[in-house]
Amino acid sequence: MAALIFGYQPGHTVVHRIDARIKLAALALFSIVSLQAGFPGLGLALVAALLLLPAARCPPLLCLRSLRWYLVLLLCIVAARAATTAGEPLLASPWLPASRQGLEAGLVLAGRLLVIALLGLLVTVTTRPSHIRAAVEWYLRPLPFIPHQQIATMIGLLVRFIPVILTQSAELHDALRARAIDQRRNPLRRITYLGMPLLRRTFVTADRLAQAMEARCYGMERTRHQWRTGACDWTALGLVTGFCALLLAIS
Amino acid sequence: MDIIKISGLTHRYPDGRTSLEEIDLSVARGSFVVLAGANGAGKSTLLKHLNGLLRPQEGSVEIAGVPVHQDLRHARRTVGMVFQDADSQIVGETVYDDAAFGPENLHWPAARIRESVDSALETVGLGKLRDRSPHLLSGGEKRRLAIAGVLAMASEVIVLDEPFANLDYDGVRQVLAHIVALHAGGRTIIVCVHDLEKVLAHAQRLIILQRGRIAADGPPEQVVRAAEACGIRLPAAIRMGGMVESWLR
Numbered sequence: 001m002a003a004l005i006f007g008y009q010p011g012h013t014v015v016h017r018i019d020a021r022i023k024l025a026a027l028a029l030f031s032i033v034s035l036q037a038g039f040p041g042l043g044l045a046l047v048a049a050l051l052l053l054p055a056a057r058c059p060p061l062l063c064l065r066s067l068r069w070y071l072v073l074l075l076c077i078v079a080a081r082a083a084t085t086a087g088e089p090l091l092a093s094p095w096l097p098a099s100r101q102g103l104e105a106g107l108v109l110a111g112r113l114l115v116i117a118l119l120g121l122l123v124t125v126t127t128r129p130s131h132i133r134a135a136v137e138w139y140l141r142p143l144p145f146i147p148h149q150q151i152a153t154m155i156g157l158l159v160r161f162i163p164v165i166l167t168q169s170a171e172l173h174d175a176l177r178a179r180a181i182d183q184r185r186n187p188l189r190r191i192t193y194l195g196m197p198l199l200r201r202t203f204v205t206a207d208r209l210a211q212a213m214e215a216r217c218y219g220m221e222r223t224r225h226q227w228r229t230g231a232c233d234w235t236a237l238g239l240v241t242g243f244c245a246l247l248l249a250i251s
Numbered sequence: 252m253d254i255i256k257i258s259g260l261t262h263r264y265p266d267g268r269t270s271l272e273e274i275d276l277s278v279a280r281g282s283f284v285v286l287a288g289a290n291g292a293g294k295s296t297l298l299k300h301l302n303g304l305l306r307p308q309e310g311s312v313e314i315a316g317v318p319v320h321q322d323l324r325h326a327r328r329t330v331g332m333v334f335q336d337a338d339s340q341i342v343g344e345t346v347y348d349d350a351a352f353g354p355e356n357l358h359w360p361a362a363r364i365r366e367s368v369d370s371a372l373e374t375v376g377l378g379k380l381r382d383r384s385p386h387l388l389s390g391g392e393k394r395r396l397a398i399a400g401v402l403a404m405a406s407e408v409i410v411l412d413e414p415f416a417n418l419d420y421d422g423v424r425q426v427l428a429h430i431v432a433l434h435a436g437g438r439t440i441i442v443c444v445h446d447l448e449k450v451l452a453h454a455q456r457l458i459i460l461q462r463g464r465i466a467a468d469g470p471p472e473q474v475v476r477a478a479e480a481c482g483i484r485l486p487a488a489i490r491m492g493g494m495v496e497s498w499l500r
Contacts, residue, residue, distance in 0.1 A: 010382040129344030159344045163386040205339045212340030215302050215332045216353040217324055223355040223364060
């Protein structure tokens, strides 16, 4: 169930109603500003993210549980930074070479990545994938030599087919376990036995998908998304810009 | 009036093997046709010609009087295809987005797309699941979503390749009920199967393919006896001297 939090959750909150282009712009702006933010700014941003999540009917604890492996990765980053940055030693033991400066740098980096991940999660949970796709297409449209519609379609297909490929992988894994793959000691052999059929199956699926898309008249010209930007959207953008300015000021 | 007219259609694989040989076939508007054949008989290859996914190497295919190669868009809009593997034909990230994929490709205005998709989803009973990820649907729901995808394009002919494959009893009944309702609503239905039991009771015409040729064609009660010789199991009720009963009863 926890994995489901990564997908779109239908709702009627204010965050759900904001234009996807504004949400993507706000996320990008915030990500850039957070690169400059220190402890006070990140603390404020973390509080803001944890307040916004319930406002979008998205329980913060469930979000953090969904990101548990990401949190483990962040802990590794903190540990690595603490162990490899020169500075005032934190512990007397020569076997644990952690520095205070390294720990601070690691915490700042992990804090930035955590806040960005939480806000990214907020965007994906509150925005229909088709709107994210249409927003990406809208941003790419002015760029010359970029096939914006094809890129947008590819993003949509990626979102659609990641769970399909994961399911196929789980099925293949079960089939291999049923035939005692666990008895094989060589991990390379095990990966090959899983990887080759999965790759073959993925290509077959891609081929069938291409035919199905062709059968439904897929082409270059498609109906474009109808954007409706109102006062609520501009207010949201204004608030995010103001908040980012505040972060820069206190950092 | 015939909505599909095929004359002298021949198709060969790149290695030279023949998959369809001199097929002559007409399908009347509003009819319910079952196309049966053993694996490798050429059923799927024939269906792909109706939608322009394959072009005739010899002969011609006309949809509503227009040769497929002349107007692919017309053929694909008129003939909606529901493939055997529902998972690999659903392209949308949500149920609504998938049903809207075809109409968006046809460049319809947004209001018309909304109306058409809402109506298609209601028709197949998926109106309440419009925001759900297709990955989370059951096998029968996925098949119904694939049908909604072609209904949303207002296709006159609906071609279904093995629509009951991998479905449980309830799933078969749900899909069959929708197919029968679509036919009652005036659409032309072509169902491709290798097991006649589930659908024959509703068919008006049975075409049996064998090694790329039409082995038998006519009303099911007259043609079905030829099935066994073409590698298709005769329905149990007919073996016992009775008539095939609908699975919807």
